[in-house]
Amino acid sequence: MVTPEQNMALQKEMPRDVLSEMPAETLNVDFQTAVCLKVNLSEPGRTLENKFTDLNQWELGMDWLTTAGDQPEDYIRTNYPFVKRIQLMTSTGGTELRDLFLNPGDRGHLTDYNFTRLGDAVQNIIRQGLIPHIATGNVPLKYSSDPLIRAFGVNVRPPDDYSVYYDYIKALAQYMAGRFGLEEVRTWTWRALVEYENIDWFDAGDPQTTKEAYFKLYDYTVAALEEVVGAEHLYIGAHSMTNGEGYWDEREFIDHVAHGTNYYTGKKGTQLDFLTFSYYDHQTGVMSAYSLESNLQLLRDRAVVNGLTDLEYGVDEGRLMLGKDDKELFPRTVASGYQAASDARLFKHMHDIGLDYFSTWYLNTERIWGGTSGVDPVGTHVANLSCRMEGASRIPVQTITQAANEANEVDGIGAYREDSRTAHLLVYNFNPAGNATTGEPVTITFDNVKASQDGTLSVKQWLIDDEHANFWPEWRALLDEQGVADDDFGRWSSDSWTIRSIANSKIQRLWYANAEKYRGLASLMYTEETVEIKDGKLVLSHVLAPLGVVFYEITGIMPAAM
DSSP, X not given: OOOHHHHHHHGGGSOTTTGGGSOHHHHTOOTXXXXXXXXXXXXXXXXXXXXXXXEEESSGGGTSSHHHHTSOTTXXXXXXXXXXXXXXXXXXXXXXXXXXXXXXXXXXXXXXXXXXXXXXXXXXXXXXTOXXXXXXXXXOGGGSSSOOBOTTSSBOSOOSOHHHHHHHHHHHHHHHHHHXXXXXXXXXXXXXXSSTTOTTTOOSSSHHHHHHHHHHHHHHHHHHHHHHHOGGGOOEEEEEOOSSOOSSOTXXXXXXXXXXXXXXTOSBOOOOOEEEEEEEESBTTBOOSSOHHHXXXXXXXXHHHTTOXXXXXXXXXXXXXXXXXXXBOSSSSOOSHHHHHHHHHHHXXXXXXXXXXXXXXXXXXXXXXXXXXXXXXXXXXXXXXXGXXXXXXXXXXXXXXXXXXXXXXXXXXXXXXXXXXXXXXXXEEEOTTSOOOOOEEEEEEEESXXXXXXXXXXXXXXXXXXXXSXXXXXXXXXXXXXXXXXXXXXTBOTTOOOGGGOOOHHHHHHHHHHHHHHHHHTOOOEEEEEEEOBTTEXXXXXXXXXXXXEEEEEESXXXXXX
């Protein structure tokens, strides 16, 4: 990670556009053609949002207890300002560790609550200036007479007595209100379970019984929280799998909360504020059989039909499931340029289809708390840059000519702030094959513009690809040189980049011996120059690397008509 002060010092040492100075044959591009993008400042549209607001946490003890308490309280907002909320997955039950009791195995005492562990994690989240998102967990082991553990290591059975479970969730809310204050708790978000129609998360025996059991569990959870927090202050929703065939049709849950009989109150309907789902592509070059938009539309269409027109929609986990070696990625992204282009494209696409957020698994090679060894991957860089556009008006970016390689998708999203006369532009060169070798020359024209003063503008440029702000190619080359095999990564893919989570000591020694070098390679730096507007046009030219991203910040620019 590079601090703002280090960034200012380092950016002076870099040429503005190293890629443009490289021979054409090196990048395999034809300089006789170029992708032409036209940007219009005079047609501001909807306000842009920070789309990468949420950070997943599989088990809160991994990162949000002792380690989090030792960090400076401004760590997240200084290094990762895009992160606003922490999702504590399955945080209230399903295993002895997650069950919040003094003695999780004592079935003779069902109210020996001990919420301290979860409360301590929440305290560390709040200390960082973040919002807790409590994903209420699977049912505690001792609340099910015949608990069943499936693929995710948690009890998938419903409670024997829903009133006992209601008291558990109510007591949790009371504990949090007592410890942090009711007004603070009212700023949090909640949900019931993870992937509610996934048989590996919840199964009462058959699809119909499971569906009804989840309806009942959700209704009792909402009622317990409403009693403490107040319905008008509670923000709660549900997370479905959706990106694949579920145990039962997730849309029936939407029908239930809209018009079904509430299992707790006996009245019509249950509070619902948001719907989220999971979205994974199989691996680089192998996309999901379902599109992100179709999954969103599946849920949103059913909600609208049921009169639920003001819900928030997000993705609570996702991106890439497997590496090139067909093993699971930890976390679910890669650190090559593919991820940079993919996430930049995702940022634009989410604005196009009206998806509110897409959660991220981890931030750096140490997962979250980087210290002196953590190195940020390209996906984190894209999130840090894209959040600069939050609150600005979207401006049209029109593609006049297409990419020379028809397999490449070259596009972008623009933003403008009239009050500060600042424009931002995020442009990417994405290829779904994941092994693209063709760069694309790009010409970007801001037409009918003028400088707000002195006739000059300041243009900052950031590059993210396999040659800029990226440690991965060098790290991968060292592994190959040292004869590290895919199997040395254990159950995880060799494309995994969270070094702290890789058990192999040889790999960790190699990394930490070279971490300082990789931190330098991964530094996200900008170059800056002063340019003039000619004939009412600002023209920027750049050779966009294969699977590359360029981000511009232009200050002192305004529409000519103003």
